Amino acid sequence: MRIVVLTGGIGGARFLLGVREHARAIGADVTAVVNVGDDVRMHGLQICPDLDSVMYTLGGAADPDRGWGRVGETWVVKEELAKYGVEPSWFGLGDKDTATHLVRTTMLNAGYPLSAVTAALCERWQPGITLLPATDDRLETHVVVDVDGERKVIHFQEWWVRHRGNVPTHNFVFRGADVAKPGAGVLEAIGQADVVLVAPSNPIVSIAPILAVPALRExxxxxxxxxxxxxxxxxxxxxxxxxDKCLATLDIEVSAAGVGRMYGPRAEGGLLDGWLVDTSDAGAEVPGVRTKAVPLWMKDEALTARMVAEALELAK
Amino acid sequence: MRIVVLTGGIGGARFLLGVREHARAIGADVTAVVNVGDDVRMHGLQICPDLDSVMYTLGGAADPDRGWGRVGETWVVKEELAKYGVEPSWFGLGDKDTATHLVRTTMLNAGYPLSAVTAALCERWQPGITLLPATDDRLETHVVVDVDGERKVIHFQEWWVRHRGNVPTHNFVFRGADVAKPGAGVLEAIGQADVVLVAPSNPIVSIAPILAVPALRExxxxxxxxxxxxxxxxxxxxxxxxxDKCLATLDIEVSAAGVGRMYGPRAEGGLLDGWLVDTSDAGAEVPGVRTKAVPLWMKDEALTARMVAEALELAK
Incomplete structure (x- = not known):
């Protein structure tokens, strides 16, 4: 059995722990198609927050408390860059992380596509699943905001990390998506999949940028x-x-039903055949989509694996 | 009064502490023309060991015990790169240093010449003298060696740091020197100088690469x-x-007189008008060059400043 998961970073990584757990139990093969909209070049380093969150989490090296980055991380490089007065100084660039970015940037500058770089980095982390960037092309999520009374378009990381989303926000734009092609291996994985799961990642800034790649969505x-x-x-x-902030920006109801309806039924040009909601949201109606209510809190791998089993059940 | 110093890294940096000390006392202006032959790109970072040694030492941030790099340095990035299995793993890439290299590389990639980058980095370190790279062009010292019975040409850093010079060594080559132009400001500084000092740096791999830039030597x-x-x-x-290893490789006598004769008298197409040797080398003969014997051990800034005063005296 072949499972493809569309996923963002931290929440998606936690979900993937359950997918991997269940896949091991049933002998299934897992491919994660990972959002690259958060990717950004800072201080000359190509940083891929979602790919790294997934890689570190599945590699057992993520910081469980902070939720992102490496466990046992240190911050010497970041502090030194700040002392040089170079911007941005608000980004959480860890020392361990810096090594990852150096390897990645060196390979990218040498001409390797991000998919090949990701495979090379995963040689170390052995995530137990295949990680594929949604695209090898440049695709960045930018945010239309008002800062100091002025309309600006800023990178998603600036909106998320620097402003914590606390600025008047008008829209999310996936720069480069219209001409981006699916990353190496993505179309093959989707074409051979027995089921495609959409992780409980942020639908607007984690899942939407993946689906913004036209041939991938198709x-x-x-x-x-x-x-x-x-x-x-x-x-x-x-x-x-x-x-919630992202959904509200686009006037989408912040509810399980609201997100389900936003994705919409495949039969009507949407995305979903089935929609798993939490037991507390039982009764959520998404016309044209089979819904099922099960416990969705990903408290540990076993509970998450059970949730994945329910999703696969719903796919039948 | 204007003093120009031709210098390499660690020994040269210590000498410059004395030059700065004496220059402050007599109200002189100091420009250091620094060797770039040691420079190397590793892991995508442009590393300038001599410029950094001088900058850190004069900025009060050098490690006094190790002799190179930053005091209080940590090594997370280096250890992580090694865990990824990427080479070279033998180079001492510190975390604090990495920030310097990131700023430098980002500026170089943006098109700034090394001289402008150096000036920008020195905004933080306030070395109290002007630091100029010998050239803004690419110039690297390579070493002709036998490794595992095979003749190879390796970068100076590989010879120095990886092999500690313990390989059969045949020659030193200054790649790019023949077409390199003096760095921005170098010719002006030399043209306006009241005296040019040659620091007690390695004559073969610190001073010679500077003088290998034709217009600079001229x-x-x-x-x-x-x-x-x-x-x-x-x-x-x-x-x-x-x-000693470098001199022996080129069959030059490892003595104060030997190095003085190698530099040679200006009157005969050489470099020197005067040659300061240690009291223990009193009597060293360098035909055509005024020699003087004074204590040369740079035990502290005051002693080094006295040595500089003697050099200036010899220039009269």
């Missing part, structure tokens, strides 16, 4: 595999992160 | 200012480093 929407989504909203609040 | 050899050298050899041994 392959999922019109592919042979059933598509099952897992709600990132439980009882009207995001499991983690700022999905 | 400006010093035929310039208006007297040129006074300070011997890097005391009693037949180098003050520090591997000058």
């Amino acid at each position: 392959a999922v929407a019109n592919g042979p595999a059933p598509v099952i989504g897992v709600s990132p909203i439980i009882g009207g609040s995001p499991v983690r992160g700022m999905a | 400006a010093v050899a035929n310039g208006p200012a007297p040129v006074i050298g300070v011997s890097p050899i005391i009693g037949g041994s180098p003050v520090r480093g591997m000058a």
Whole structure:
């Protein structure tokens, strides 16, 4: 059995722990198609927050408390850069992380595509699943905001890390998406999948940038595999992160049903065949989509694996 | 009064502490023309060991025990790069240092010349003198060696740091020197100098690469200012480093007189008007060059400043 997961970073990484756990139990093969919209070049380093979150989490090296980056991280490089007065100084560039970015940037500058770089980095981390960037092309999520009374378009990281989303926000734009091609191996993975899962990642800034790659969305929407989504909203609040802010910006109801309806049924040009919501959201209606209510809190790998089993069940 | 110093890294930096001390006392202006032959790109970072040694030492941030790099340095990035299995793993890439290299590389990649980058980095370190790279062009010292029975040409850093010079060594080559132009400001500084000092740096791999830039050597050899050298050899041994190995490779006598004769008198197409040797080398003969014997051990800034005063005296 082949499972493809569309996923963002931290929440998606936690979900993937459960997918891997369940896949091991049933002998399935897992490919994660990972958002690259958060990617950014800072201080000459190409930083891929979502790929790294997934890689570190599945490699057992993520910081469980902070939720992002490496456990046992230090911050000498960041502090020194600040002492030189170079910007941006608000980004959490760890020393261990810096080594990852150096290896990645050196390979990218040598002409390797991000997919090949990711595979090389995963040689060390052995995530137990295949990690594929949604695209090898440049695709960045930018945010239309008002800062100091002025309309600006800033990188997602600046919105997220620097402003914590606390600026008047008008829209999210996926720069480069319209001409981006799916990353190496992505179309093959989707074409051969028995099921496509949509992780409970932020639908606006983690999942939407993946689907903004035209041929990727087409392959999922019109592919042979059933598509099952897992709600990132439980009882009207995001499991983690700022999905509520993002949804509200686009006037989408912050609820399991609201996100399910935003994705929409495959039969009508949407994404979903099935939609898993939390038991507290039982009764959420998404017309044209099979919904099921099960416990969605990813408290540990076993609970998350059970949730994945329910998603696969819903795909049948 | 204007003093120009031709210098390498660690020994040269210590000498410059004395030059700065004496220059403050007499109200002189100091410009250091620094060797770039050691420079190397590793892990995508442009590393300038001599410029950094001088900058950190004069900025009060050098490690006094190790002799190179930053005091309080940590090594997380280096250890992580090694865990990724990327080479070279033998180079001492510190975390604090990494920030310096990131700022430098980002500026170089943006198109700034090394001289402008150096000036920008010095905004933080306030060395109290002007630091100029010998050239803004690419110039690297390579070493002709036998490794595992095979003739190879390796970068100076590989010879120095990886092999500690312990390989059969045949020659030193200054790649790019023949077409390199003096760095921004270098010719002006030499042209306006009242004296040019040659620091007691390694004559073969620190001073020679500077003089390998044709127009730079020409400006010093035929310039208006007297040129006074300070011997890097005391009693037949180098003050520090591997000058003895380098000199022996080229069949030059490892002595104060030997190095003085190698530089040669200006009157006969050489470099020197005066040559300062240690009291233990009193009597060293360098035909055509005024020699003087004074204590050359740079035990502290005051002693080094006295040595500089003697050099200036010899220039009169």
